[in-house]
Structure formats: C-alpha cells, structure tokens
Amino acid sequence: METTARRREQGHVLAWSLWLVAAALPALTTRNPGYLLLLILAVAVVYGALPTPTPQEAGWVAFLRFGLFLWLFTVPLNALTAHYGRTVLWILPRSLPLVGGPITLEAVVYGFLSGLGLLAVVWVFATFNRAVDPYRLLRALPPVFFQIGVVLSIALTFVPQAAASLREIREAQRIRGHRWRGLRDLVPLLLPLLTTGLERAAQMAESMEARGFGAAPLRSHRIWRWGQGLLLPSLLLLLAGLLWHGFARNEARWGTGLLAFGAVGLVLSLTLRTRSLGSTRYRRHRWQPGDTLVTLGAALFALSYLTVRLRWPELLAYSPYPQLSWPPFNPALGAAFLGLVLPALGYQGKPLAPASGRLEEQ
Numbered sequence: 246m247e248t249t250a251r252r253r254e255q256g257h258v259l260a261w262s263l264w265l266v267a268a269a270l271p272a273l274t275t276r277n278p279g280y281l282l283l284l285i286l287a288v289a290v291v292y293g294a295l296p297t298p299t300p301q302e303a304g305w306v307a308f309l310r311f312g313l314f315l316w317l318f319t320v321p322l323n324a325l326t327a328h329y330g331r332t333v334l335w336i337l338p339r340s341l342p343l344v345g346g347p348i349t350l351e352a353v354v355y356g357f358l359s360g361l362g363l364l365a366v367v368w369v370f371a372t373f374n375r376a377v378d379p380y381r382l383l384r385a386l387p388p389v390f391f392q393i394g395v396v397l398s399i400a401l402t403f404v405p406q407a408a409a410s411l412r413e414i415r416e417a418q419r420i421r422g423h424r425w426r427g428l429r430d431l432v433p434l435l436l437p438l439l440t441t442g443l444e445r446a447a448q449m450a451e452s453m454e455a456r457g458f459g460a461a462p463l464r465s466h467r468i469w470r471w472g473q474g475l476l477l478p479s480l481l482l483l484l485a486g487l488l489w490h491g492f493a494r495n496e497a498r499w500g501t502g503l504l505a506f507g508a509v510g511l512v513l514s515l516t517l518r519t520r521s522l523g524s525t526r527y528r529r530h531r532w533q534p535g536d537t538l539v540t541l542g543a544a545l546f547a548l549s550y551l552t553v554r555l556r557w558p559e560l561l562a563y564s565p566y567p568q569l570s571w572p573p574f575n576p577a578l579g580a581a582f583l584g585l586v587l588p589a590l591g592y593q594g595k596p597l598a599p600a601s602g603r604l605e606e607q
Contacts, residue, residue, distance in 0.1 A: 256591075257530055257536040264588060265370070267585065268372075270550050275561045276358045278361065278572055279579065280561065280578070281361050284365050307408050309367060309368060316360030320356040323352050327356075328349065330349030330565070330567060332568070335347075414434055465520075468517050479508075479514055482503050482504075483508065486500045541587075543587075545584050560574075
C-alpha cells in the first residue's frame with residue numbers, strides 16, 4: 246500500500262495540471278495532422294514512462310481502446326455521410342438514404358483527422374489521470390470550490406472503478422461456470438455491476454454525511470460577505486467585456502479593460518472567500534525540481550503555441566476540402582512539442598520526498 250501511494254504521487258498536481266492545459270491546446274484547437282501526430286507521440290512517451298498502473302488505473306487502458314475504436318469509426322462515418330471533395334473514389338447509388346452519393350478522398354481524410362483529434366484528447370486525459378491521484382487533485386482546489394472538487398473526483402474515478410468492478414464480476418462468474426455465448430449473457434454481468442455502483446454511491450453518501458460534508462465553519466463572516474459582494478460585479482464586468490469585443494471591435498481596448506477588471510475582481514473574490522473558510526489537511530505535497538522542469542516545459546510550449554495561433558493562425562489551420570493538399574508545418578513549433586515530453590525525464594526514477602506529517606490549517 247505504501248509503495249502504491251508513493252508511486253502514484255510522483256509530481257506535483259499543479260505541475261501536471263499545467264501540463265494538461267498545455268497538451269490539450271493543440272488537441273482541441275487544430276486538425277493539422279503534423280501537430281496532432283507530434284502531440285500523440287509526446288503524450289505516448291509520457292504515458293509509457295509512468296509507473297505500471299494499478300488495477301484501478303488500468304481502466305483507462307480500456308478507455309484508450311475505446312478512443313481508438315472511435316477514431317476508426319469516424320473514418321467510414323464521415324466518408325459515407327459527407328459527400329464533398331473533388332477526388333471521387335467511388336459513387337454509391339443515390340437511392341440509398343444518407344449514404345448515397347460520391348465517396349471522396351477528402352471526406353476520408355477529414356474523418357481520419359477528426360478521429361485523430363479525439364484520440365489525442367482521450368490520451369492526454371488518460372495520461373493525466375494515471376499520473377495524478379484524483380484525491381490529490383481534489384485537495385489542490387481552493388476550499389471555496391469543495392463541492393466542485395468532489396464532483397470532479399467522483400467523475401475521474403468512475404471509469405477505473407467501473408472497469409475494476411467489471412473485471413472482478415467476470416472472474417467470479419467465470420469461476421461459477423459462466424461462459425459468454427451472446428448478448429443474453431450480458432445480464433449476469435451488468436446487473437451485479439449496477440448493484441455494485443449503487444452500493445458504492447450509498448456508502449459514499451453515508452461517509453460524506455458522517456464527516457459533515459459542507460458544514461465547515463466560517464472564519465470571518467465579514468470577509469465572506471466581501472467576497473460574495475465582489476462576485477456578481479466581476480461576472481458582470483466579464484460579460485460586458487465579452488459583449489464589447491463582440492459588438493464593438495473598433496474599440497476593443499475598452500472591452501479588454503473590462504475583461505481585465507472583471508478577472509481581477511473574480512480572483513480577489515475567490516481569494517477572500519477562500520480565506521474566510523477554515524480547512525485542515527494532514528500533509529502538503531512538496532515542490533520538487535522535476536516539477537519545475539515540467540512546469541517550464543509546459544509553459545514554454547503553451548506560450549509558443551498561443552503566439553503562433555494569435556499571430557500566424559494559417560500555420561495551424563488545415564482542411565482537406567475542397568482539394569486535398571499538403572498541410573503546413575513549422576519546424577520551430579514542432580520542436581516546441583518537446584516541452585510536453587519533459588515529465589518522462591523529470592519524474593522517471595525519482596523517489597517522492599516525504600511529506601509533512603503534521604496537521605496544517607488553511
């Protein structure tokens with residue numbers, strides 16, 4: 246148990262969170278195959294360098310396989326439903342509903358790129374989940390967001406726990422002589438899985454009630470009221486700034502000013518509300534040299550990518566329509582993807598420093 250806990254806690258949660266944001270940027274904002282392939286390669290290196298997954302984490306392996314299936318599924322789906330492009334491969338009878346018409350090479354390539362982007366997103370989040378314990382992620386959130394933290398923690402552990410439960414149920418049914426013969430044999434597997442999930446949910450609800458979830462006393466009601474009072478004006482300033490940017494682009498600097506004031510007010514509101522809440526924790530995770538390396542790599546990559554996206558968006562944009570062409574590629578930006586590989590170097594073979602064992606108050 247001690248070995249598993251230490252192995253799971255390689256790397257600070259804030260460093261991994263910055264890596265997650267940086268890696269998700271190209272996965273969500275571009276369909277350029279060169280950058281997507283570089284991203285998947287970088288994430289695969291980090292994923293392979295992580296310690297051997299526990300049975301709970303192994304559920305993400307099945308999730309990756311599901312992402313691979315979706316990738317392969319989007320290719321024929323887009324080819325059969327999107328009848329655009331100049332390079333016609335073959336023509337289906339137009340009497341066929343929805344799929345009738347020309348099958349083009351451009352539609353096949355677009356489906357391939359859409360699935361590739363989806364696979365990149367799945368792989369990025371699977372790597373983050375394997376590297377960061379969801380309960381550490383929960384403890385890293387500001388105390389004012391403890392409800393959101395619990396919801397995120399439950400959501401992150403749902404897939405691994407369901408996969409582990411299904412594996413145990415299959416082993417138990419196999420010992421009893423159960424053999425898979427068709428869809429009818431799903432009932433002995435899914436019914437215990439549903440029952441196990443409901444029991445786990447009931448146990449969690451009882452545990453949260455017994456520990457007084459949501460009943461933390463306030464340190465200062467006055468500071469809390471100040472934070473609450475700043476929240477609504479800050480949100481209104483952010484909304485006004487967004488509307489100004491949308492409808493008055495010639496005077497964008499005023500919209501930028503409103504956004505800046507709204508963001509400052511929101512941060513101040515969050516700080517005041519956090520300081521007014523009292524919470525305790527038994528140990529703090531220390532910042533290691535590897536965390537600095539990972540943070541610098543992710544920050545440099547994010548800065549490089551956002552600079553290219555804002556100043557030279559044509560380097561990232563790519564569409565195979567109407568005629569298939571070679572995608573643009575910038576070698577300097579491609580080299581910046583090396584910053585996402587740094588977790589494989591910064592954390593590999595480095596033991597976790599012992600955390601503080603005393604009870605600390607936030």
